[in-house]
Each structure stands twice: as structure tokens, then as C-alpha cells.
Amino acid sequence: MEKFVIIGGKKLSGSVEISGAKNSVLALMPATILASGTYKIYNTPDLRDVKTMSQVLMEMGIDVKFESHVLTINTENISKFEAPYELVKKMRASIYVLGPLVGRFGYARVSLPGGCAWGPRPVDLHIEGIRKLGAEIDLDSGYIVAKANQLHGTKIHLDKPSVGATGNIMMASVLAKGTTVIENAAKEPEIVQLGEFLNSMGAKISGLGTDKIEIEGVDELHPADVETIPDRIEAGTFLVAGAITSGKIKIEKCNPSHLEAVLIKLEDAGCHLNIGEDFVELEAPDEIKPVDVTTAVYPGFPTDMQAQWIALMSIAKGTSVITETIFYDRFKHVPELVRLGADIEVNENVAIVRGVEKLKGAKVMSTDLRASASLILAGLVAEGKTEVLRIYHIDRGYERIEEKLQRLGAQIWREKTDEF
Template sequence: MDSILVTGNGPLNGQIPIAGAKNACLTLMPATLLSEEPLTLTNAPRLSDIKTMTALLQSLGAEVSSLQDGQVLAMSSHDLTSQTADYEIVRKMRASNLVLGPLLARFGEAVVSLPGGCAIGARPMDLHVEGLEALGAEIELRDGYLHAKAPGGLKGAVHEMRFASVGATENIVMAATLAKGTTVLKNAAREPEIVDLVDCLRKMGAQISGEGTPTIEIQGVDRLHGATHQVVTDRIELGTYMLAPAMCGGEVELLGGRMKLVESFAAKLDVAGVHVEETEKGLKVARKNGRVSAVDVVTEPFPGFPTDLQAQMMALMCTAEGTSVLEERIFENRFMHAPELVRMGAEIEVHGGTATVTGVDRLKGAPVMATDLRASVSLILAGLAAEGETTISRVYHLDRGYEHVVRKLEGVGAKIERIKGQ
């Protein structure tokens, strides 16, 4: 099993290109199931999760070709052979459940296994099911699979979600594009990835308004056509690399970054003593003066502080001046990186969904283990700012969400290498 060796060696300087958004691309790919015509995605990230979604779509009979070194995905669902998403593929990644809405909308039936993914708490499908049932679907859970039918087709409805779930919003919106009549989805998630999905669906002929607000209205159409769409910049990769110069010093420009994607995150960095400036090419980040200051963080749905940047922010707070409190309100069990940071000399106390971090002058390198995707990169950041060597094991998590992480950090002066397992 591969590991990553990081040696702290001072300030970072240069440019890091930011890839297309993993979470956006994983949502856009199932949209091909809504139409017989081709859907082409550009600026696709080159990640193992994208390969998993590719395998899932191909198992349904879709054609998926990876072009231009993986940055272009050419897809066609003109001749699907199955409406069943098998457990062996779905268990690897929770985003696999996003085939449910499109299959149900186009074919009137779907059988989808309950999903897997990172071990960061329960991720139930109840919000997805409630929304699709509001559109007239009949859904039954049997033997770990959701068996969904809509014998007379889906019908538009007014539905308010109990929680602004990103995945449920995406599934319901995709399903509603082919439903008869108008669907009004209230308490919808507002993430940029949803705005990007709606932009793509609109190019395919969908009639949707209100994306980026809590109320999305979808007027169903008879069919969708093909389109070409560029995947939005990955705001989580962007935020992650913004923390590298914040922790190590120096100045790094994140190519393709935009402030509107990370406003709440950048606001916290500003209070902590990190300068973020928008440039023609992206975002430029540098520490203002010496050691950063502690700030409190509460994770919230967009436009609040992203849960997917909580682990990385904790790494920064480990060396901040003062004490910070990080409260996780989105996922349970999302402080599994804390004990690993403690192995590096951090002072962290976890009580339920709250972590209290007292900053230390310097972290020390140590052997640590990644527990999930964002935890793995938080340990890399910590290693960059630590004395000595840090070895991060189980980095297969990393490949799900960060392309060429070693190459990108090496490009700005980091001492980092990937060590192949036996």
C-alpha cells in the first residue's frame, strides 16, 4: 500500500493549477442517463472516483470515453442495457446514488444499491427517497437495494426538504427535468456544484430557475438533448491549497480559483491573518505576519464554512496562536484525523461534534494514518509545516479527490514524495 513522505522545509512559492470539481463532475456524469444524445464534459478531474463513476455508467450500458489525458469525458446513453446499479460498484462511492433520479425519470424504474464512500458517519438516502416519492415514485428497500418505480411517469410537485442535502437536491432536480408539470423544490442546497449541474442541464434543454437559492423551480420537458459542458473549478481543492502557504509561509497563486467559490473560507483566513487576493489567473495567498491567529469554525451548508475543509483548517489551527473551537454540524465521525494530528504534537480535545485546538509553536513529523479523503490531505499539510519527516499511510483515500498532489506541491517547493507499497 502506498504512502507519502513529507519533510517540512520552509516557505512555498509559485503557482498551483486547480482541477475541475470532483463533486461537480460526479454529479454531471449521471446526467448523461437523462438523454439518448451525447454529453461531453471538459475540465474533468483525473481521480479514482471518476473511474468508479465511469465503471458504474458502463455497467448500465452507457458509453464513456476518456480523452485528452482524462480531462475530457465523452458519454452516450443511447442504448442502455440495465437500470440496476450493483452493490460492488456503488459501495465504493456514495455519489453512485445519483444515478437513481435520472434512471427513474427516463425509464420509469431503477434498482440502486445503498451507497458507500468515506467512513465519516451515516449518509442515509431518506431525503432522496422522500423527494422522489413526492414526484410520484414508489420506492421500496429490499436486501440493501432501493427498488424504485414510476409506472405512470414522474409528476411535478411542491416538495420541501427537511435538510438542505446536496445529493438529494441533485437527484431530485435531475429527476424533475423529465417529470410532467412543474416541480418546486424548497430548502434546496445552494452549493456551486448544484449551480454547475443546472447550467449543464439547461444546455441539455431543461427548464430550471432559482439555482443557488433555497427554492429551485423545474418545468418538466419531454426530452433532453446532448451538450458540451465545462466542469466548474474544485473549491475544496482550491481551499486546501490556499492553506499550504498559510501554514508554511511564502506566496502561492492558485490558477483558476475564484473568490465567489470560497468566500466564507477566505473570510476565516483573513481573520486568522492570511491575505487572499483575486488575480487575473486565480487567487494569490500569503500569510500577513508570522504566526496565524486562532479562529473558531462552524461547518454549515453553502455559503457557510465547508465541511470538506474542516480537517484542513484544523491542521492550520494546530500551529495558530491561541485556542480555536471547530464545530462539525454536517457529518458525524469527522474528527478521525484529530488523533493523528496529536501524534504530531498537536493539542486537540474532541467532545462529540466539537474539537478544541490549542495551537503549538511547531508540529513534529511522525508516522500517521489517513482515515478518509480530507483527513489524508490535512496530514500532508501538517507534515509540510512540521519539523522532520512525516509518513502518511493509507493514501489511497487521497486519489479519490486530489489529482497529482505530489507534483503540484513539489512545483511550489515542497519536499514530498510518494512511496510505492510492496
């Protein structure tokens, strides 16, 4: 086990490059199941979740190699159509193999997923979508077992615009007979990239980036290469790091158009921004203004930035209200921030944050990926020493975050620990 040790109080300055998007590459990787051959996925981040997905694919007989941020995948020898519990329990995105396996081979046995340790995140929308395409689905000893001789296009209306369900249904339907329409589809950039990748493989998908996606089934697909888009959540996290430390930083190799909701809120908080085509420069104000936030599906304020925003608001000059509308119970970081001296009150899906003059270092524990990020951010500004335990969560979605922060002037490092 490892922990982060942070000595707070350093203003961050300098530039940092943003890595490839975790949530994009985790969808691109299973899409390679859909056609036999060799693929290259460029700008792949070196993350724990990428390693887990690689293991899931290798369990099926797929050859996966990772070198210099290039993932090479050869799907010519797929021999097993199963994703086992031992791997799927580590990461919810493993369920992405369900759609392409059923779509191409007519069979899949995928464990019910695990991942971040907060709240129920049901996979009902995935299952119902695949079922509507004509698959017969049973739940057997914790596994989803799907069978179909041939999937058929249909109209599917999602009760909520789930990113995972939209992606899985898209991958299942590209080889189906006829046309599939997904209504109330997710609009996230990661879904747009997945659809564009599938189109480069020979799929016929239109409506990407809107709430109505249409997929005209084709007989076969072929391999293609792709470059992973920048990680908008990592970009947002580093911008908040600059703001919370009263710093001046530049994030490079990002896509500001994917960050609009976060950038607007940062400006509302008093930050001065200079936005280019692939960079954002941020200069923090002397005092952070309190800014209310309500999470929403893209292009709204992302739920994956909620914890980081609460950390920033904990040192704002006044009171802010953060409302979580995507995952109602996503506040496990709050008690840990309170240990650092934050004044936060949670009532159901609303957090009231009363800004304090300063946070003080303490020992805190990560509970999930984005909670880890919020604790690191708070530690950067807290007086004295902060220790963040269970940092394996952060390694799931941030590539060597401590090294990037060190280059910006932060005092943060890893240490071995016996504490869990």
C-alpha cells in the same frame, strides 16, 4: 498500497492550477442518462471517483472515454438500469444515477452507497424525494428499487439542504409531468452547475443558487457539452498549504466567489490575499492567528474544509474552536494530528485546538478524503519525516496532489508500502 513520505519545513512558493470540481463532475456524469446521444465534459479531473462513476455508467451499457481532461459519454446504448454494490460501495455519489434512471426509464436498482468511512450519512432524503414524485420504492437486499410509469411534479421540502438529494430530485423531475418545487434546496455551486447543464439540455429550471428551485417538466431532453467548474475545496486546501508553511503562493484557474467564507477566515488568520477574477495570491504571516470556525451549508464555511482548518489552527498562536454542524462525528483526523504533536480536544461536535510551537513528523493513517488532506498539510510543516498511509482516499478527490505540491517546493513523494 502506497503512502506519502513528507519532509516538512519547506516554505511553499509559486503558482498552482486548480482542477475541475470532483463534486460537480460526479453529478454531471449521471445527468447524461437523461437523453440519448454524445456529451463532452471538459475540465474533468483525473480522479479515482471519476473512474468509479465511469465504471457505474459503463455497467449500464454507456460508452465512456477519458482523454486530456475531456470525458466523452455516449448514452445511446443504455441496456441496464442498475448500479451494483461492488461499485457503489466505493463512492456515495453513485446514488446520483437513481434520479435520472427513474426519470427517464421508470426503473432503477441502485445499491445503498458507501464512500468515506465516517458516520451515518443516510439517503432518506433522496428516497423520500423520488417517492413524492410518484415512484414506488422498496429496499431489497441492500438495494433501492424504484419503479414509476410516470413521475409527477410536486412540492418537496427538504429537512436539510442536502446537495445530493437536491441534485437527485432535480434530475428525476426534469422529465416529470407538471411542476416540481424543491424547498430548502442546496445552493452549492455544484448544484447550480448541474441545473445550468440540465437547462442547456432543454430542461426548465429556475431559482438555482437560492433555497427554492422550480422545475417545469419537459417531454424530452437533448445532449449538451459542459466545462466543469473549478474545485473550490482543492483551492481552499492549497491556500491552507501556503498559509501553514509560511509560504507565498498563487492559485490559478479558480473561482474566488465560491471561496468567500474560506478567504475571510484566512484573512482573519493574518494572511494577506490578493484576489482576482480567477486567481488568489496568498502571503502567509509570521504567526497564524487563532480563528474560530463553524461549518455551515453554502455559502457558509464548508464541512469539506474543516479538517484542513484544524491542521492550520494546530500551529496558530493561541486557541481556536471549530464547530462541526453538518456531520457531527467528522473528527477522525484528530487522533492522527495529535500523533504529530497537535493539542486538540474533541467534545461531541466541537474541537478545541490549542496551537503548538511545532509539529513533529510521525507515521499517520488516512481515514477519509479530507482527513488525508489535513494530514498532508500537517506533514508539510512538521519537523522531520511524516508518512501518510492509505492515500487511496486522497486520490478520490485530489488530482496528483503530490506533483502540484512538489512544483510549489514541497518535499513529498509516493512510495509503495505493505502497511494497510
